[in-house]
Amino acid sequence: MIVTFVHVWVKPENIDEFIKACKANHYESVKEPGNLRFDLLQEEGDPSKFVLYEAYESEEAAKAHKDTLHYQTWRDTVANWMASPRKGIKHKILCPLDKLKW
Amino acid sequence: MIVTFVHVWVKPENIDEFIKACKANHYESVKEPGNLRFDLLQEEGDPSKFVLYEAYESEEAAKAHKDTLHYQTWRDTVANWMASPRKGIKHKILCPLDKLKW
Numbered sequence: 243m244i245v246t247f248v249h250v251w252v253k254p255e256n257i258d259e260f261i262k263a264c265k266a267n268h269y270e271s272v273k274e275p276g277n278l279r280f281d282l283l284q285e286e287g288d289p290s291k292f293v294l295y296e297a298y299e300s301e302e303a304a305k306a307h308k309d310t311l312h313y314q315t316w317r318d319t320v321a322n323w324m325a326s327p328r329k330g331i332k333h334k335i336l337c338p339l340d341k342l343k344w
Numbered sequence: 345m346i347v348t349f350v351h352v353w354v355k356p357e358n359i360d361e362f363i364k365a366c367k368a369n370h371y372e373s374v375k376e377p378g379n380l381r382f383d384l385l386q387e388e389g390d391p392s393k394f395v396l397y398e399a400y401e402s403e404e405a406a407k408a409h410k411d412t413l414h415y416q417t418w419r420d421t422v423a424n425w426m427a428s429p430r431k432g433i434k435h436k437i438l439c440p441l442d443k444l445k446w
Contacts, residue, residue, distance in 0.1 A: 245385055247395075261438060268439040279381075281399075283347055283435035293349075293435060295397065297383075333385035333395060336363060337370040 243278065244304055245333040248294040256323035257290060263319045264294070270312035271296070276303020290325065297335065345380065346406055347435040350396040358425035359392060365421045366396070372414035373398070378405020392427065399437065 252260045264282045271280040279297035298304040307313050354362045366384045373382040381399035400406040409415050 245383070245397075265439055272440070280439070281347070281437065282439040284438055286434040286436060332388040334388060335383065336386055337367055337382075337384040338374070 243297060243299050243335045243339070244301060245279075245295065245297045245335055246304065247331045247333065248296065249329045249331070250292045250294070250320075251325040251328075252290050252292060252320075252323055253325045254290050256320075260292070260320055260323050263316055264292070267312050267316035270310070271307060274298075274303070274307060274310065276300060276306060345399060345401050345437045345441070346403060347381075347397065347399045347437055348406065349433045349435065350398065351431045351433070352394045352396070352422075353427040353430075354392050354394060354422075354425055355427045356392055358422075362394070362422055362425050365418055366394070369414050369418035372412070373409060376405070376409060376412065378402060378408060 250260075261282075261284075268280050268282050271277055276299045277297070278299055279295060281293075281295040283293040283295060285291040285293070296304070296307070298307065352362075363384075363386075370382050370384050373379055378401045379399070380401055381397060383395075383397040385395040385397060387393040387395070398406070398409070400409065
């Protein structure tokens with residue numbers, strides 16, 4: 243299992259449409275067979291800063307996400323709304339290790 | 345619902361015991377009635393950097409966590425193993441909003 247934090251800094255004037263595009267991506271991503279979590283978070287105190295918390299049961303499942311139409315639509319839709327390039331940071335999951343508990 | 349990322353930088357010589365203490369905290373924390381997620385993550389490429397991903401159904405539930413014996417035991421146990429002060433960053437959860445989907 244693998245988690246990626248995707249940190250996104252959004253231009254203030256695009257926040258509302260960014261959230262809308264992320265929600266559409268969320269609702270499709272959680273249907274992917276290898277997806278465990280796909281949380282959309284907005285930082286308290288900085289509404290232009292977001293984190294996508296993406297957990298997949300394998301590297302292959304995480305890579306397959308990149309091949310989906312909903313991911314590619316999201317990527318292209320939000321590209322010009324970012325104030326700076328997004329940053330993905332991969333993590334190993336130590337707990338929980340039982341998928342059923344997720 | 346609220347999420348806190350707790351970023352922790354651990355002294356290299358204390359990594360193994362830090363993980364052990366965090367796992368003990370994890371297994372008790374997920375039993376709390378207001379807890380939604382309590383993930384322990386280790387950064388790829390930097391095994392001394394950890395993130396605790398803590399989701400609670402309310403501010404009150406998040407505060408109640410601080411009153412538990414398992415939290416206080418963790419806090420006191422790991423205090424001297426940190427290479428620098430831990431940093432908690434609060435986030436608003438935009439998706440998922442249905443607790444049942446967590």
